[in-house]
Amino acid sequence: MWARNRFGDGTYSYTRHRSSGKLSLIIWIWEDKSCRNPMKHILKIFTLLSAISAFWIGLLQASIFPRSYTFLLPIYLIVLLGCYGLLMVGIGLMQFPTCPQEATLLQQDIAEAKDFLKGKGVDRRRYLLLHAPPFLRETLFNNLISLSFND
Amino acid sequence: MEEREMERNKYSIIVPTYNERLNIPLVVYLIFKNLRDFDFEVIVVDDGSPDGTQDIVKQLQQVYGEDRILLRARPKKLGLGTAYLHGLKHASGNFVFIMDADLSHHPKYLPSFIKKQKETGASIVTGTRYVKGGGVHGWNLMRKLTSRGANVLAQTLLWPRASDLTGSFRLYRKSVLEDLINSCVSKGYVFQMEMIVRASRKGYHIEEVPITFVDRVYGSSKLGGSEIVEYLKGLVYLLFTT
Numbered sequence: 399m400w401a402r403n404r405f406g407d408g409t410y411s412y413t414r415h416r417s418s419g420k421l422s423l424i425i426w427i428w429e430d431k432s433c434r435n436p437m438k439h440i441l442k443i444f445t446l447l448s449a450i451s452a453f454w455i456g457l458l459q460a461s462i463f464p465r466s467y468t469f470l471l472p473i474y475l476i477v478l479l480g481c482y483g484l485l486m487v488g489i490g491l492m493q494f495p496t497c498p499q500e501a502t503l504l505q506q507d508i509a510e511a512k513d514f515l516k517g518k519g520v521d522r523r524r525y526l527l528l529h530a531p532p533f534l535r536e537t538l539f540n541n542l543i544s545l546s547f548n549d
Numbered sequence: 550m551e552e553r554e555m556e557r558n559k560y561s562i563i564v565p566t567y568n569e570r571l572n573i574p575l576v577v578y579l580i581f582k583n584l585r586d587f588d589f590e591v592i593v594v595d596d597g598s599p600d601g602t603q604d605i606v607k608q609l610q611q612v613y614g615e616d617r618i619l620l621r622a623r624p625k626k627l628g629l630g631t632a633y634l635h636g637l638k639h640a641s642g643n644f645v646f647i648m649d650a651d652l653s654h655h656p657k658y659l660p661s662f663i664k665k666q667k668e669t670g671a672s673i674v675t676g677t678r679y680v681k682g683g684g685v686h687g688w689n690l691m692r693k694l695t696s697r698g699a700n701v702l703a704q705t706l707l708w709p710r711a712s713d714l715t716g717s718f719r720l721y722r723k724s725v726l727e728d729l730i731n732s733c734v735s736k737g738y739v740f741q742m743e744m745i746v747r748a749s750r751k752g753y754h755i756e757e758v759p760i761t762f763v764d765r766v767y768g769s770s771k772l773g774g775s776e777i778v779e780y781l782k783g784l785v786y787l788l789f790t791t
Contacts, residue, residue: 439750440789441706453785483701490697495684498763504655511578520574 450475558713559642560589560663561723565632569601573638574701579619579656588664592639593650594632595622610733630740634730637723645721654718658760662720665758672753674720675745676760677713687764699780703742706788711757718760723773738776739783743791750791 437445457468562580564571573593575696580591593606606620621639622782623632632645644664654676662674678685688696701715715738721729724747733743748755 429714439791443788483641483705486701486704487694487697490679490701491693494693494697495679495681496688497684497686497761497763500655500684500763504652504763507579507655507657508575508652511575514578516573517614520605520612 551605558588558644558663560587560644560646560720561636561642562589562591562648562659562660563594563633563636563640564591564648564650565596565636566602566650567596567626568599568600568602570598570602572603574605574609575652576656577613577709578651580659581613581617583656583659587631588642590617590640590642591618592619592621592636594636595620595773596626597622597624602653610682628736629753630730630733630736633726635662636758637727637730640723643723645723645726646719647721648718652765653762655660655761655763658718658758658764661758666720669756670754671756672722672725673682673745673748673755675711675757676716676718677696677711677757678716678760678762679712680757680759683759683761685762685764695777703784706784707746709746709791711745712757713757714745714758716762717741734784735786739777739779739786742783746787746791778788 446535454468454471457463457471550607564573564576578590578593580724593602595602595606603620603622606618610618610620619639621635623635644663644666646659648656656674662676665671666674677683685693693696700712700714703709704712728751729744729748732747733740735743745755
């Protein structure tokens with residue numbers, strides 16, 4: 399069976415499915431490639447939860463494991479999911495890429511930009527003082543004096 | 550064939566601004582410095598800033614030319630989505646960049662977006678801060694924690710094909726952007742999330758490029774306090790409607 403992977407912008411490519419049959423059809427619909435009406439995401443989650451529930455009920459019926467354990471299985475799964483989430487957050491936090499050197503590079507770029515703009519006569523601060531209402535002018539003037547030491 | 554395609558591509562850079570008088574000239578200078586070999590235009594969509602942002606953009610137009618910098622102002626704050634839409638109407642390129650004007654998105658990454666798009670033929674190229682080669686600076690532990698937690702939650706619930714959902718440094722094909730904006734209804738940064746999730750559902754080819762994000766240099770950040778509630782509401786909305 400051939401699958402047409404259609405990208406939303408009109409381009410598409412063909413891939414060949416190795417096996418035909420119900421399972422590959424299910425996976426194909428799940429991946430919603432080349433479907434005109436792809437399954438809404440909440441439906442996918444619902445399907446997944448239904449499959450897990452069916453499995454759980456099957457386990458209860460089959461009585462392979464003691465009943466008390468099987469009843470608590472959903473709780474275990476939820477706790478597992480929570481732990482997985484916390485683990486991902488923790489790992490992500492530890493591996494969070496930081497770039498302190500970028501701040502210095504940025505300051506260099508800003509200095510370069512300011513010089514260029516001064517040369518071309520573009521004044522970034524002039525408007526604030528000239529067009530501020532009178533009651534604001536004094537505070538702005540004081541702030542600008544302190545700011546201009548860094549400029 | 551490659552060179553001919555390069556000559557035909559024009560990039561429109563939409564920069565929504567509000568009270569960015571101090572930052573916008575620096576951003577424009579850096580854009581022009583880094584995109585020397587490409588055909589582009591900068592569209593500044595200003596929402597009626599009271600601090601004179603439009604004034605400074607007019608000064609920049611004198612320096613760089615009115616065909617390279619377009620000032621398309623609006624009377625008051627009308628929202629990010631409509632700002633992009635407004636910018637799109639005046640965009641003459643076939644590719645559209647969106648970026649912030651507060652220097653947290655450094656224009657030096659613009660060529661890497663273009664390169665990635667050419668290599669893969671993608672419709673959307675997103676900048677991501679969470680992969681190696683990217684990164685942040687100026688974030689304290691609390692902010693990193695909320696950002697990471699929000700990201701993990703969104704990944705678990707929504708299964709998007711992107712690692713950074715709330716980032717707003719992106720390159721879109723113009724037709725793709727039009728299609729997405731018309732189907733998104735959220736406000737604020739949830740809007741950015743909705744765009745990438747809807748793009749992922751519609752099957753658009755999305756690629757990622759690492760970018761660095763240095764926190765605001767001048768001016769005040771526009772993030773408020775009720776952002777978490779808004780974010781969760783946005784997640785639930787996206788879960789049920791995409």
